[in-house]
Amino acid sequence: MIPSPIPEIVIVTGASSGIGAATARELARRGFHVLAGVRRDRDADALRGPGIEPLILDITHPEHIRALAARVQGDPQGRAVRALVNNAGVPVNVPVEVFPIDEWRRLFEVNLFGHVAVTQALLPALVRGKGRVINISSVGGRVAMATYGPYAGTKFALEAVSDALRREIAPSGVQVVVVEPGAVRTEMLGRAATTAQQLASTLTPEQGQRYGGLVQAIAAQTASATEWGVPAETAAQVIARAVTARKPRTRYTVGRDAALVTFMARILPDRMLDCVVAATLRPYFPKQSRSAH
Known part of the structure:
Protein backbone atom coordinates (compact mmCIF):
# COMPACT_ATOMS: atom_id res chain seq x y z
CA MET A 1 0.00 0.00 0.00
CA ILE A 2 1.39 3.38 -1.06
CA PRO A 3 1.39 5.89 1.84
CA SER A 4 -0.59 9.06 1.27
CA PRO A 5 1.60 12.10 0.53
CA ILE A 6 2.23 14.68 3.22
CA PRO A 7 -0.12 17.62 2.59
CA GLU A 8 1.50 20.87 1.47
CA ILE A 9 1.07 24.05 3.50
CA VAL A 10 -0.98 27.03 2.38
CA ILE A 11 -0.98 30.24 4.43
CA VAL A 12 -4.15 32.36 4.31
CA THR A 13 -4.14 35.78 5.98
CA GLY A 14 -7.33 37.55 7.03
CA ALA A 15 -9.11 34.24 7.61
CA SER A 16 -11.37 35.34 10.48
CA SER A 17 -14.41 35.60 8.22
CA GLY A 18 -15.62 36.13 4.67
CA ILE A 19 -13.38 35.21 1.75
CA GLY A 20 -10.46 34.25 3.98
CA ALA A 21 -12.44 31.80 6.12
CA ALA A 22 -14.15 30.30 3.07
CA THR A 23 -10.77 29.92 1.34
CA ALA A 24 -9.22 28.20 4.36
CA ARG A 25 -12.08 25.69 4.42
CA GLU A 26 -11.99 25.10 0.67
CA LEU A 27 -8.23 24.48 0.63
CA ALA A 28 -8.45 22.16 3.65
CA ARG A 29 -11.20 20.24 1.85
CA ARG A 30 -8.80 19.84 -1.08
CA GLY A 31 -6.19 18.25 1.17
CA PHE A 32 -3.89 21.13 2.10
CA HIS A 33 -2.73 21.97 5.61
CA VAL A 34 -3.90 25.57 6.04
CA LEU A 35 -2.22 28.00 8.39
CA ALA A 36 -5.09 30.45 8.81
CA GLY A 37 -4.25 33.90 10.12
CA VAL A 38 -6.96 35.30 12.43
CA ARG A 39 -7.13 38.29 14.75
CA ARG A 40 -8.84 36.83 17.84
CA ASP A 41 -9.02 33.61 19.80
CA ARG A 42 -12.75 33.27 19.19
CA ASP A 43 -12.15 33.46 15.44
CA ALA A 44 -9.58 30.70 15.80
CA ASP A 45 -12.03 28.52 17.73
CA ALA A 46 -14.71 29.02 15.08
CA LEU A 47 -12.37 28.14 12.20
CA ARG A 48 -10.31 25.31 13.67
CA GLY A 49 -11.00 21.96 12.05
CA PRO A 50 -9.44 19.11 10.02
CA GLY A 51 -6.62 20.58 7.95
CA ILE A 52 -6.98 24.09 9.41
CA GLU A 53 -4.51 25.40 11.98
CA PRO A 54 -5.49 28.92 13.08
CA LEU A 55 -2.72 31.35 14.07
CA ILE A 56 -3.08 34.77 15.65
CA LEU A 57 -1.79 37.07 12.92
CA ASP A 58 -1.99 40.83 12.54
CA ILE A 59 0.04 41.55 9.42
CA THR A 60 0.96 45.01 10.71
CA HIS A 61 2.77 43.47 13.74
CA PRO A 62 6.34 42.37 12.91
CA GLU A 63 6.42 39.92 15.82
CA HIS A 64 3.36 38.10 14.44
CA ILE A 65 5.02 37.81 11.05
CA ARG A 66 8.25 36.50 12.60
CA ALA A 67 6.25 33.89 14.50
CA LEU A 68 4.51 32.81 11.29
CA ALA A 69 7.84 32.48 9.46
CA ALA A 70 9.26 30.46 12.35
CA ARG A 71 6.20 28.16 12.30
CA VAL A 72 6.69 27.53 8.59
CA GLN A 73 10.45 27.06 8.89
CA GLY A 74 10.08 24.67 11.83
CA ASP A 75 7.19 22.62 10.49
CA PRO A 76 7.43 19.28 12.33
CA GLN A 77 6.71 17.30 9.17
CA GLY A 78 8.96 19.36 6.92
CA ARG A 79 6.04 20.17 4.62
CA ALA A 80 6.58 22.31 1.54
CA VAL A 81 4.74 25.63 1.18
CA ARG A 82 2.41 25.52 -1.79
CA ALA A 83 1.02 29.05 -1.55
CA LEU A 84 0.69 32.26 0.40
CA VAL A 85 -2.76 33.84 0.05
CA ASN A 86 -2.48 37.51 1.00
CA ASN A 87 -6.12 38.20 1.80
CA ALA A 88 -6.23 40.48 4.86
CA GLY A 89 -7.75 43.89 4.16
CA VAL A 90 -9.77 46.84 5.39
CA PRO A 91 -12.64 48.37 3.34
CA VAL A 92 -13.08 52.13 3.06
CA ASN A 93 -15.43 54.29 0.97
CA VAL A 94 -14.45 57.91 1.56
CA PRO A 95 -13.91 60.91 -0.74
CA VAL A 96 -10.22 61.75 -1.12
CA GLU A 97 -10.65 65.23 0.39
CA VAL A 98 -12.17 64.13 3.70
CA PHE A 99 -10.11 61.03 4.56
CA PRO A 100 -7.54 62.10 7.21
CA ILE A 101 -3.95 61.60 6.11
CA ASP A 102 -3.15 59.43 9.14
CA GLU A 103 -6.00 57.14 8.10
CA TRP A 104 -4.49 56.94 4.61
CA ARG A 105 -1.26 55.71 6.18
CA ARG A 106 -3.06 53.18 8.38
CA LEU A 107 -4.98 51.82 5.39
CA PHE A 108 -1.79 51.33 3.38
CA GLU A 109 -0.18 49.59 6.37
CA VAL A 110 -2.90 46.93 6.31
CA ASN A 111 -3.79 46.68 2.62
CA LEU A 112 -0.29 46.94 1.16
CA PHE A 113 2.71 47.09 3.47
CA GLY A 114 1.51 44.20 5.63
CA HIS A 115 1.23 41.98 2.55
CA VAL A 116 4.71 42.97 1.43
CA ALA A 117 6.10 42.17 4.88
CA VAL A 118 4.48 38.73 5.00
CA THR A 119 5.63 37.98 1.44
CA GLN A 120 9.21 38.99 2.22
CA ALA A 121 9.25 36.77 5.30
CA LEU A 122 7.90 33.70 3.49
CA LEU A 123 9.61 33.98 0.11
CA GLY A 131 5.14 27.70 -4.50
CA ARG A 132 3.12 30.72 -5.45
CA VAL A 133 1.89 34.03 -4.07
CA ILE A 134 -1.83 34.76 -4.44
CA ASN A 135 -2.60 38.43 -3.84
CA ILE A 136 -6.26 39.24 -3.24
CA SER A 137 -6.82 42.56 -4.92
CA SER A 138 -10.22 43.88 -6.06
CA VAL A 139 -12.02 45.21 -9.08
CA GLY A 140 -11.01 48.44 -7.32
CA GLY A 141 -7.45 47.57 -8.24
CA ARG A 142 -8.35 48.17 -11.89
CA VAL A 143 -10.97 50.96 -11.70
CA ALA A 144 -11.10 53.61 -8.97
CA MET A 145 -14.71 54.70 -8.57
CA ALA A 146 -15.88 57.73 -6.58
CA THR A 147 -15.17 57.37 -2.81
CA TYR A 148 -12.93 54.37 -3.53
CA GLY A 149 -9.76 56.49 -3.82
CA PRO A 150 -8.04 55.36 -0.60
CA TYR A 151 -9.04 51.70 -0.93
CA ALA A 152 -8.38 51.55 -4.68
CA GLY A 153 -5.05 53.29 -4.12
CA THR A 154 -3.92 50.38 -1.95
CA LYS A 155 -5.19 47.84 -4.47
CA PHE A 156 -3.64 49.58 -7.50
CA ALA A 157 -0.37 49.52 -5.57
CA LEU A 158 -0.82 45.82 -4.72
CA GLU A 159 -1.37 45.07 -8.41
CA ALA A 160 1.84 46.93 -9.33
CA VAL A 161 3.82 45.11 -6.64
CA SER A 162 2.37 41.82 -7.88
CA ASP A 163 3.46 42.52 -11.45
CA ALA A 164 7.00 43.41 -10.37
CA LEU A 165 7.26 40.41 -8.04
CA ARG A 166 5.97 38.04 -10.72
CA ARG A 167 8.74 39.14 -13.07
CA GLU A 168 11.40 39.08 -10.36
CA ILE A 169 10.82 35.59 -8.98
CA ALA A 170 9.62 33.69 -12.05
CA PRO A 171 13.19 32.42 -12.65
CA SER A 172 13.08 30.93 -9.11
CA GLY A 173 9.99 28.88 -9.96
CA VAL A 174 7.56 30.95 -7.87
CA GLN A 175 4.40 32.18 -9.56
CA VAL A 176 2.44 35.29 -8.59
CA VAL A 177 -1.30 35.51 -9.18
CA VAL A 178 -3.74 38.36 -8.58
CA VAL A 179 -7.40 37.66 -7.76
CA GLU A 180 -9.84 40.55 -8.33
CA PRO A 181 -13.22 40.05 -6.63
CA GLY A 182 -16.19 42.27 -7.38
CA ALA A 183 -19.14 42.33 -4.98
CA VAL A 184 -18.92 39.41 -2.55
CA ARG A 185 -21.49 38.91 0.20
CA THR A 186 -19.28 39.20 3.27
CA GLU A 187 -19.08 41.20 6.48
CA MET A 188 -16.67 43.52 4.66
CA LEU A 189 -19.51 44.87 2.49
CA GLY A 190 -21.60 45.54 5.58
CA ARG A 191 -18.71 47.32 7.31
CA ALA A 192 -18.10 49.46 4.24
CA ALA A 193 -21.76 50.55 4.16
CA THR A 194 -21.71 51.35 7.88
CA THR A 195 -18.52 53.39 7.50
CA ALA A 196 -20.04 55.39 4.65
CA GLN A 197 -23.13 56.18 6.72
CA GLN A 198 -21.00 57.25 9.68
CA LEU A 199 -18.95 59.50 7.42
CA ALA A 200 -22.03 61.33 6.17
CA SER A 201 -22.65 62.66 9.68
CA THR A 202 -19.11 64.04 10.07
CA LEU A 203 -18.86 66.12 6.90
CA THR A 204 -18.59 69.89 7.22
CA PRO A 205 -21.46 71.84 5.63
CA GLU A 206 -19.27 72.58 2.61
CA GLN A 207 -18.19 68.97 2.28
CA GLY A 208 -21.77 67.84 2.79
CA GLN A 209 -22.84 69.97 -0.15
CA ARG A 210 -20.12 68.44 -2.31
CA TYR A 211 -20.30 64.82 -1.22
CA GLY A 212 -23.41 64.21 0.89
CA GLY A 213 -25.51 62.77 -1.92
CA LEU A 214 -22.55 60.79 -3.27
CA VAL A 215 -21.82 59.19 0.10
CA GLN A 216 -25.48 58.21 0.52
CA ALA A 217 -25.54 56.78 -2.99
CA ILE A 218 -22.43 54.69 -2.36
CA ALA A 219 -23.92 53.39 0.90
CA ALA A 220 -27.13 52.41 -0.92
CA GLN A 221 -25.23 50.77 -3.77
CA THR A 222 -23.07 48.83 -1.32
CA ALA A 223 -26.15 47.68 0.60
CA SER A 224 -27.65 46.49 -2.68
CA ALA A 225 -24.50 44.51 -3.44
CA THR A 226 -25.08 42.44 -0.31
CA GLU A 227 -28.11 41.03 -2.15
CA TRP A 228 -26.72 40.39 -5.64
CA GLY A 229 -23.04 39.79 -4.86
CA VAL A 230 -21.59 36.29 -5.10
CA PRO A 231 -21.11 34.22 -1.92
CA ALA A 232 -17.67 34.00 -0.31
CA GLU A 233 -17.51 30.34 -1.31
CA THR A 234 -17.45 31.35 -4.98
CA ALA A 235 -14.42 33.54 -4.37
CA ALA A 236 -12.81 30.70 -2.41
CA GLN A 237 -13.19 28.33 -5.36
CA VAL A 238 -11.47 30.82 -7.68
CA ILE A 239 -8.63 31.27 -5.20
CA ALA A 240 -8.29 27.50 -4.83
CA ARG A 241 -8.06 27.26 -8.62
CA ALA A 242 -5.23 29.81 -8.56
CA VAL A 243 -3.46 27.71 -5.90
CA THR A 244 -3.86 24.37 -7.67
CA ALA A 245 -3.79 25.09 -11.42
CA ARG A 246 -0.71 23.67 -13.13
CA LYS A 247 -0.33 26.87 -15.14
CA PRO A 248 -2.35 29.56 -13.34
CA ARG A 249 -3.32 32.75 -15.08
CA THR A 250 -1.69 35.94 -13.85
CA ARG A 251 -5.14 37.36 -12.97
CA TYR A 252 -8.57 35.98 -12.09
CA THR A 253 -11.77 37.94 -11.57
CA VAL A 254 -14.59 36.89 -9.22
CA GLY A 255 -18.17 37.69 -10.23
CA ARG A 256 -19.72 39.03 -13.41
CA ASP A 257 -19.43 42.62 -12.23
CA ALA A 258 -15.65 42.33 -11.85
CA ALA A 259 -15.30 40.71 -15.27
CA LEU A 260 -17.44 43.43 -16.88
CA VAL A 261 -15.73 46.37 -15.20
CA THR A 262 -12.22 45.15 -15.96
CA PHE A 263 -13.24 44.55 -19.59
CA MET A 264 -14.69 48.06 -19.91
CA ALA A 265 -11.56 49.54 -18.33
CA ARG A 266 -9.50 47.95 -21.10
CA ILE A 267 -11.60 49.14 -24.04
CA LEU A 268 -13.25 52.43 -23.06
CA PRO A 269 -11.63 55.88 -23.00
CA ASP A 270 -11.49 57.43 -19.53
CA ARG A 271 -14.27 59.97 -20.12
CA MET A 272 -16.63 57.35 -21.49
CA LEU A 273 -15.88 55.06 -18.55
CA ASP A 274 -16.61 58.01 -16.22
CA CYS A 275 -20.04 58.35 -17.84
CA VAL A 276 -20.79 54.63 -17.53
CA VAL A 277 -19.79 54.57 -13.85
CA ALA A 278 -21.82 57.71 -13.10
CA ALA A 279 -24.88 56.28 -14.84
CA THR A 280 -24.61 53.07 -12.82
CA LEU A 281 -24.50 55.03 -9.56
CA ARG A 282 -27.20 57.59 -10.41
CA PRO A 283 -30.25 55.49 -9.35
CA TYR A 284 -28.86 55.27 -5.81
CA PHE A 285 -28.69 59.04 -5.21
CA PRO A 286 -31.33 60.63 -2.97
CA LYS A 287 -34.12 61.90 -5.21
CA GLN A 288 -33.48 65.55 -4.46
CA SER A 289 -29.87 65.33 -5.64
CA ARG A 290 -30.26 63.11 -8.74
CA SER A 291 -30.73 66.03 -11.07
CA ALA A 292 -27.24 67.30 -10.20
CA HIS A 293 -25.69 63.95 -11.12
Whole structure:
Protein backbone atom coordinates (compact mmCIF):
# COMPACT_ATOMS: atom_id res chain seq x y z
CA MET A 1 0.00 0.00 0.00
CA ILE A 2 1.39 3.38 -1.06
CA PRO A 3 1.39 5.89 1.84
CA SER A 4 -0.59 9.06 1.27
CA PRO A 5 1.60 12.10 0.53
CA ILE A 6 2.23 14.68 3.22
CA PRO A 7 -0.12 17.62 2.59
CA GLU A 8 1.50 20.87 1.47
CA ILE A 9 1.07 24.05 3.50
CA VAL A 10 -0.98 27.03 2.38
CA ILE A 11 -0.98 30.24 4.43
CA VAL A 12 -4.15 32.36 4.31
CA THR A 13 -4.14 35.78 5.98
CA GLY A 14 -7.33 37.55 7.03
CA ALA A 15 -9.11 34.24 7.61
CA SER A 16 -11.37 35.34 10.48
CA SER A 17 -14.41 35.60 8.22
CA GLY A 18 -15.62 36.13 4.67
CA ILE A 19 -13.38 35.21 1.75
CA GLY A 20 -10.46 34.25 3.98
CA ALA A 21 -12.44 31.80 6.12
CA ALA A 22 -14.15 30.30 3.07
CA THR A 23 -10.77 29.92 1.34
CA ALA A 24 -9.22 28.20 4.36
CA ARG A 25 -12.08 25.69 4.42
CA GLU A 26 -11.99 25.10 0.67
CA LEU A 27 -8.23 24.48 0.63
CA ALA A 28 -8.45 22.16 3.65
CA ARG A 29 -11.20 20.24 1.85
CA ARG A 30 -8.80 19.84 -1.08
CA GLY A 31 -6.19 18.25 1.17
CA PHE A 32 -3.89 21.13 2.10
CA HIS A 33 -2.73 21.97 5.61
CA VAL A 34 -3.90 25.57 6.04
CA LEU A 35 -2.22 28.00 8.39
CA ALA A 36 -5.09 30.45 8.81
CA GLY A 37 -4.25 33.90 10.12
CA VAL A 38 -6.96 35.30 12.43
CA ARG A 39 -7.13 38.29 14.75
CA ARG A 40 -8.84 36.83 17.84
CA ASP A 41 -9.02 33.61 19.80
CA ARG A 42 -12.75 33.27 19.19
CA ASP A 43 -12.15 33.46 15.44
CA ALA A 44 -9.58 30.70 15.80
CA ASP A 45 -12.03 28.52 17.73
CA ALA A 46 -14.71 29.02 15.08
CA LEU A 47 -12.37 28.14 12.20
CA ARG A 48 -10.31 25.31 13.67
CA GLY A 49 -11.00 21.96 12.05
CA PRO A 50 -9.44 19.11 10.02
CA GLY A 51 -6.62 20.58 7.95
CA ILE A 52 -6.98 24.09 9.41
CA GLU A 53 -4.51 25.40 11.98
CA PRO A 54 -5.49 28.92 13.08
CA LEU A 55 -2.72 31.35 14.07
CA ILE A 56 -3.08 34.77 15.65
CA LEU A 57 -1.79 37.07 12.92
CA ASP A 58 -1.99 40.83 12.54
CA ILE A 59 0.04 41.55 9.42
CA THR A 60 0.96 45.01 10.71
CA HIS A 61 2.77 43.47 13.74
CA PRO A 62 6.34 42.37 12.91
CA GLU A 63 6.42 39.92 15.82
CA HIS A 64 3.36 38.10 14.44
CA ILE A 65 5.02 37.81 11.05
CA ARG A 66 8.25 36.50 12.60
CA ALA A 67 6.25 33.89 14.50
CA LEU A 68 4.51 32.81 11.29
CA ALA A 69 7.84 32.48 9.46
CA ALA A 70 9.26 30.46 12.35
CA ARG A 71 6.20 28.16 12.30
CA VAL A 72 6.69 27.53 8.59
CA GLN A 73 10.45 27.06 8.89
CA GLY A 74 10.08 24.67 11.83
CA ASP A 75 7.19 22.62 10.49
CA PRO A 76 7.43 19.28 12.33
CA GLN A 77 6.71 17.30 9.17
CA GLY A 78 8.96 19.36 6.92
CA ARG A 79 6.04 20.17 4.62
CA ALA A 80 6.58 22.31 1.54
CA VAL A 81 4.74 25.63 1.18
CA ARG A 82 2.41 25.52 -1.79
CA ALA A 83 1.02 29.05 -1.55
CA LEU A 84 0.69 32.26 0.40
CA VAL A 85 -2.76 33.84 0.05
CA ASN A 86 -2.48 37.51 1.00
CA ASN A 87 -6.12 38.20 1.80
CA ALA A 88 -6.23 40.48 4.86
CA GLY A 89 -7.75 43.89 4.16
CA VAL A 90 -9.77 46.84 5.39
CA PRO A 91 -12.64 48.37 3.34
CA VAL A 92 -13.08 52.13 3.06
CA ASN A 93 -15.43 54.29 0.97
CA VAL A 94 -14.45 57.91 1.56
CA PRO A 95 -13.91 60.91 -0.74
CA VAL A 96 -10.22 61.75 -1.12
CA GLU A 97 -10.65 65.23 0.39
CA VAL A 98 -12.17 64.13 3.70
CA PHE A 99 -10.11 61.03 4.56
CA PRO A 100 -7.54 62.10 7.21
CA ILE A 101 -3.95 61.60 6.11
CA ASP A 102 -3.15 59.43 9.14
CA GLU A 103 -6.00 57.14 8.10
CA TRP A 104 -4.49 56.94 4.61
CA ARG A 105 -1.26 55.71 6.18
CA ARG A 106 -3.06 53.18 8.38
CA LEU A 107 -4.98 51.82 5.39
CA PHE A 108 -1.79 51.33 3.38
CA GLU A 109 -0.18 49.59 6.37
CA VAL A 110 -2.90 46.93 6.31
CA ASN A 111 -3.79 46.68 2.62
CA LEU A 112 -0.29 46.94 1.16
CA PHE A 113 2.71 47.09 3.47
CA GLY A 114 1.51 44.20 5.63
CA HIS A 115 1.23 41.98 2.55
CA VAL A 116 4.71 42.97 1.43
CA ALA A 117 6.10 42.17 4.88
CA VAL A 118 4.48 38.73 5.00
CA THR A 119 5.63 37.98 1.44
CA GLN A 120 9.21 38.99 2.22
CA ALA A 121 9.25 36.77 5.30
CA LEU A 122 7.90 33.70 3.49
CA LEU A 123 9.61 33.98 0.11
CA PRO A 124 12.55 31.73 1.07
CA ALA A 125 10.10 28.93 1.93
CA LEU A 126 8.08 29.61 -1.23
CA VAL A 127 11.23 29.40 -3.36
CA ARG A 128 12.21 26.10 -1.74
CA GLY A 129 8.75 24.69 -2.40
CA LYS A 130 8.35 26.21 -5.89
CA GLY A 131 5.14 27.70 -4.50
CA ARG A 132 3.12 30.72 -5.45
CA VAL A 133 1.89 34.03 -4.07
CA ILE A 134 -1.83 34.76 -4.44
CA ASN A 135 -2.60 38.43 -3.84
CA ILE A 136 -6.26 39.24 -3.24
CA SER A 137 -6.82 42.56 -4.92
CA SER A 138 -10.22 43.88 -6.06
CA VAL A 139 -12.02 45.21 -9.08
CA GLY A 140 -11.01 48.44 -7.32
CA GLY A 141 -7.45 47.57 -8.24
CA ARG A 142 -8.35 48.17 -11.89
CA VAL A 143 -10.97 50.96 -11.70
CA ALA A 144 -11.10 53.61 -8.97
CA MET A 145 -14.71 54.70 -8.57
CA ALA A 146 -15.88 57.73 -6.58
CA THR A 147 -15.17 57.37 -2.81
CA TYR A 148 -12.93 54.37 -3.53
CA GLY A 149 -9.76 56.49 -3.82
CA PRO A 150 -8.04 55.36 -0.60
CA TYR A 151 -9.04 51.70 -0.93
CA ALA A 152 -8.38 51.55 -4.68
CA GLY A 153 -5.05 53.29 -4.12
CA THR A 154 -3.92 50.38 -1.95
CA LYS A 155 -5.19 47.84 -4.47
CA PHE A 156 -3.64 49.58 -7.50
CA ALA A 157 -0.37 49.52 -5.57
CA LEU A 158 -0.82 45.82 -4.72
CA GLU A 159 -1.37 45.07 -8.41
CA ALA A 160 1.84 46.93 -9.33
CA VAL A 161 3.82 45.11 -6.64
CA SER A 162 2.37 41.82 -7.88
CA ASP A 163 3.46 42.52 -11.45
CA ALA A 164 7.00 43.41 -10.37
CA LEU A 165 7.26 40.41 -8.04
CA ARG A 166 5.97 38.04 -10.72
CA ARG A 167 8.74 39.14 -13.07
CA GLU A 168 11.40 39.08 -10.36
CA ILE A 169 10.82 35.59 -8.98
CA ALA A 170 9.62 33.69 -12.05
CA PRO A 171 13.19 32.42 -12.65
CA SER A 172 13.08 30.93 -9.11
CA GLY A 173 9.99 28.88 -9.96
CA VAL A 174 7.56 30.95 -7.87
CA GLN A 175 4.40 32.18 -9.56
CA VAL A 176 2.44 35.29 -8.59
CA VAL A 177 -1.30 35.51 -9.18
CA VAL A 178 -3.74 38.36 -8.58
CA VAL A 179 -7.40 37.66 -7.76
CA GLU A 180 -9.84 40.55 -8.33
CA PRO A 181 -13.22 40.05 -6.63
CA GLY A 182 -16.19 42.27 -7.38
CA ALA A 183 -19.14 42.33 -4.98
CA VAL A 184 -18.92 39.41 -2.55
CA ARG A 185 -21.49 38.91 0.20
CA THR A 186 -19.28 39.20 3.27
CA GLU A 187 -19.08 41.20 6.48
CA MET A 188 -16.67 43.52 4.66
CA LEU A 189 -19.51 44.87 2.49
CA GLY A 190 -21.60 45.54 5.58
CA ARG A 191 -18.71 47.32 7.31
CA ALA A 192 -18.10 49.46 4.24
CA ALA A 193 -21.76 50.55 4.16
CA THR A 194 -21.71 51.35 7.88
CA THR A 195 -18.52 53.39 7.50
CA ALA A 196 -20.04 55.39 4.65
CA GLN A 197 -23.13 56.18 6.72
CA GLN A 198 -21.00 57.25 9.68
CA LEU A 199 -18.95 59.50 7.42
CA ALA A 200 -22.03 61.33 6.17
CA SER A 201 -22.65 62.66 9.68
CA THR A 202 -19.11 64.04 10.07
CA LEU A 203 -18.86 66.12 6.90
CA THR A 204 -18.59 69.89 7.22
CA PRO A 205 -21.46 71.84 5.63
CA GLU A 206 -19.27 72.58 2.61
CA GLN A 207 -18.19 68.97 2.28
CA GLY A 208 -21.77 67.84 2.79
CA GLN A 209 -22.84 69.97 -0.15
CA ARG A 210 -20.12 68.44 -2.31
CA TYR A 211 -20.30 64.82 -1.22
CA GLY A 212 -23.41 64.21 0.89
CA GLY A 213 -25.51 62.77 -1.92
CA LEU A 214 -22.55 60.79 -3.27
CA VAL A 215 -21.82 59.19 0.10
CA GLN A 216 -25.48 58.21 0.52
CA ALA A 217 -25.54 56.78 -2.99
CA ILE A 218 -22.43 54.69 -2.36
CA ALA A 219 -23.92 53.39 0.90
CA ALA A 220 -27.13 52.41 -0.92
CA GLN A 221 -25.23 50.77 -3.77
CA THR A 222 -23.07 48.83 -1.32
CA ALA A 223 -26.15 47.68 0.60
CA SER A 224 -27.65 46.49 -2.68
CA ALA A 225 -24.50 44.51 -3.44
CA THR A 226 -25.08 42.44 -0.31
CA GLU A 227 -28.11 41.03 -2.15
CA TRP A 228 -26.72 40.39 -5.64
CA GLY A 229 -23.04 39.79 -4.86
CA VAL A 230 -21.59 36.29 -5.10
CA PRO A 231 -21.11 34.22 -1.92
CA ALA A 232 -17.67 34.00 -0.31
CA GLU A 233 -17.51 30.34 -1.31
CA THR A 234 -17.45 31.35 -4.98
CA ALA A 235 -14.42 33.54 -4.37
CA ALA A 236 -12.81 30.70 -2.41
CA GLN A 237 -13.19 28.33 -5.36
CA VAL A 238 -11.47 30.82 -7.68
CA ILE A 239 -8.63 31.27 -5.20
CA ALA A 240 -8.29 27.50 -4.83
CA ARG A 241 -8.06 27.26 -8.62
CA ALA A 242 -5.23 29.81 -8.56
CA VAL A 243 -3.46 27.71 -5.90
CA THR A 244 -3.86 24.37 -7.67
CA ALA A 245 -3.79 25.09 -11.42
CA ARG A 246 -0.71 23.67 -13.13
CA LYS A 247 -0.33 26.87 -15.14
CA PRO A 248 -2.35 29.56 -13.34
CA ARG A 249 -3.32 32.75 -15.08
CA THR A 250 -1.69 35.94 -13.85
CA ARG A 251 -5.14 37.36 -12.97
CA TYR A 252 -8.57 35.98 -12.09
CA THR A 253 -11.77 37.94 -11.57
CA VAL A 254 -14.59 36.89 -9.22
CA GLY A 255 -18.17 37.69 -10.23
CA ARG A 256 -19.72 39.03 -13.41
CA ASP A 257 -19.43 42.62 -12.23
CA ALA A 258 -15.65 42.33 -11.85
CA ALA A 259 -15.30 40.71 -15.27
CA LEU A 260 -17.44 43.43 -16.88
CA VAL A 261 -15.73 46.37 -15.20
CA THR A 262 -12.22 45.15 -15.96
CA PHE A 263 -13.24 44.55 -19.59
CA MET A 264 -14.69 48.06 -19.91
CA ALA A 265 -11.56 49.54 -18.33
CA ARG A 266 -9.50 47.95 -21.10
CA ILE A 267 -11.60 49.14 -24.04
CA LEU A 268 -13.25 52.43 -23.06
CA PRO A 269 -11.63 55.88 -23.00
CA ASP A 270 -11.49 57.43 -19.53
CA ARG A 271 -14.27 59.97 -20.12
CA MET A 272 -16.63 57.35 -21.49
CA LEU A 273 -15.88 55.06 -18.55
CA ASP A 274 -16.61 58.01 -16.22
CA CYS A 275 -20.04 58.35 -17.84
CA VAL A 276 -20.79 54.63 -17.53
CA VAL A 277 -19.79 54.57 -13.85
CA ALA A 278 -21.82 57.71 -13.10
CA ALA A 279 -24.88 56.28 -14.84
CA THR A 280 -24.61 53.07 -12.82
CA LEU A 281 -24.50 55.03 -9.56
CA ARG A 282 -27.20 57.59 -10.41
CA PRO A 283 -30.25 55.49 -9.35
CA TYR A 284 -28.86 55.27 -5.81
CA PHE A 285 -28.69 59.04 -5.21
CA PRO A 286 -31.33 60.63 -2.97
CA LYS A 287 -34.12 61.90 -5.21
CA GLN A 288 -33.48 65.55 -4.46
CA SER A 289 -29.87 65.33 -5.64
CA ARG A 290 -30.26 63.11 -8.74
CA SER A 291 -30.73 66.03 -11.07
CA ALA A 292 -27.24 67.30 -10.20
CA HIS A 293 -25.69 63.95 -11.12
